[in-house]
Amino acid sequence: QVQLVESGGGVVHPGTSLTLSCRASGFTFSHYDMHWVRQAPGKGLEWVAIISHDGSNRYYADSVKGRFTISRDNSQNTLYLQMNSLRADDTAVFYCAKAEGSYYMDVWGQGATLTVSS
Amino acid sequence: QSALTQPRSVSGSPGQSVTISCTGTSSDLGRYNYVSWYQQHPGKAPKVIIYDVTERPSGVPDRFSGSMSGNTASLTISGLQAEDEADYYCCAYAGTYTFLNWVFGGGTKLTVL
Numbered sequence: 704q705v706q707l708v709e710s711g712g713g714v715v716h717p718g719t720s721l722t723l724s725c726r727a728s729g730f731t732f733s734h735y736d737m738h739w740v741r742q743a744p745g746k747g748l749e750w751v752a753i754i755s756h757d758g759s760n761r762y763y764a765d766s767v768k769g770r771f772t773i774s775r776d777n778s779q780n781t782l783y784l785q786m787n788s789l790r791a792d793d794t795a796v797f798y799c800a801k802a803e804g805s806y807y808m809d810v811w812g813q814g815a816t817l818t819v820s821s
Numbered sequence: 822q823s824a825l826t827q828p829r830s831v832s833g834s835p836g837q838s839v840t841i842s843c844t845g846t847s848s849d850l851g852r853y854n855y856v857s858w859y860q861q862h863p864g865k866a867p868k869v870i871i872y873d874v875t876e877r878p879s880g881v882p883d884r885f886s887g888s889m890s891g892n893t894a895s896l897t898i899s900g901l902q903a904e905d906e907a908d909y910y911c912c913a914y915a916g917t918y919t920f921l922n923w924v925f926g927g928g929t930k931l932t933v934l
Contacts, residue, residue, distance in 0.1 A: 738923075740867075740925075747824065747910060747925055747926065747927045747928040748859070748861075748867065748910050748912070748925040748928070749925060750912075750922070750923040750924065750925060753921055753923075760921075762916075762920060762921040762922065764922070798866055798867070803872070804872070804873070806853075806855040806857070806872070806873070806914040807855070807857035807869055807872040807873070807912065807914075808857070808859075808867075808869060808912075809869055809872075809878065811866040811867055811868070812866060813866055814866055
């Protein structure tokens with residue numbers, strides 16, 4: 704079945720870096736754009752970034768622009784989110800999601816938890 | 822980009838109908854007919870229940886329906902069931918020719934009394 708599995712979350716200090724991964728299965732990964740969406744504790748969903756199916760186009764929310772980099776390896780069916788200069792307000796559950804029709808997210812992973820704390 | 826505006830909570834009894842509103846601007850929600858709704862149970866990942874304002878993915882009961890008027894989208898759940906108790910988020914595509922962007926609402930907690 705179609706599945707997304709995130710990994711790489713953890714507890715880090717402010718100012719450090721971390722990379723999240725999202726392994727896809729059950730569909731042709733290279734055919735679809737992919738999103739990252741995050742949810743701070745007790746808060747709502749926030750769109751973070753999208754990458755086109757071939758990796759040629761990437762867009763970011765203003766809150767992460769210049770600090771986060773979305774990338775993908777279609778040969779490994781894996782999506783990445785490299786996060787630099789992490790801040791306390793980046794603490795969240797990060798979900799990867801498959802883009803459908805480009806305008807909504809039809810499949811979501813279970814989430815990876817990032818905690819940024821000194 | 823500011824979040825779309827949703828009521829923090831709504832409630833209804835089993836069998837009743839509830840409507841959750843989602844208000845934006847002409848720059849986001851009112852720009853395209855690309856509004857989606859997501860259901861999230863505690864500790865779980867979101868699940869799409871409505872896309873393109875009114876469309877239901879396969880497997881989503883027809884008790885869930887969406888609509889839009891101007892800069893306000895609405896999700897109506899009829900024949901409320903206990904398992905409908907969850908958080909609901911609207912989302913609008915707000916991109917341009919040069920920049921892709923999505924905006925979520927703040928979320929609405931649905932309580933089934």
